[in-house]
Amino acid sequence: MNLQNDLPHTPRGWLKNGNPPGDFTKATRCGAKTRKGTPCLGPAMKNGKCRMHGGKSTGAKTINGKLRAQTANWRHGYYSVKAKRERSKIHKLIAQCNDTLGELFPC
Numbered sequence: 578m579n580l581q582n583d584l585p586h587t588p589r590g591w592l593k594n595g596n597p598p599g600d601f602t603k604a605t606r607c608g609a610k611t612r613k614g615t616p617c618l619g620p621a622m623k624n625g626k627c628r629m630h631g632g633k634s635t636g637a638k639t640i641n642g643k644l645r646a647q648t649a650n651w652r653h654g655y656y657s658v659k660a661k662r663e664r665s666k667i668h669k670l671i672a673q674c675n676d677t678l679g680e681l682f683p684c
């Protein structure tokens with residue numbers, strides 16, 4: 578039996594998220610404004626916020642992850658930048674055609 582590992586508050590190695598090992602009361606606090614109006618006292622993660630105030634995800638990092646995130650809720654692409662640009666070009670072309678027809682055949 579390892580007595581040192583059974584004692585409370587003995588350093589057992591580095592914790593996750595960069596928090597220092599040892600006394601958990603010395604961990605950096607979140608400080609986000611709570612619904613009560615007081616600063617959050619939850620232990621902060623590496624990004625300065627606790628697990629409940631935006632501490633978890635900061636978005637995809639890899640190119641594959643970013644692509645997957647972009648296409649995760651892809652429905653039909655009607656409002657995609659490419660489709661919008663294409664529709665805009667077609668509308669301009671139609672307007673030019675109408676102008677030309679108006680010049681050729683004035684009423």
Ligand SMILES: [Zn+2]
Binds near residue numbers: 608609626627629
């Ligand atoms: Zn918090």
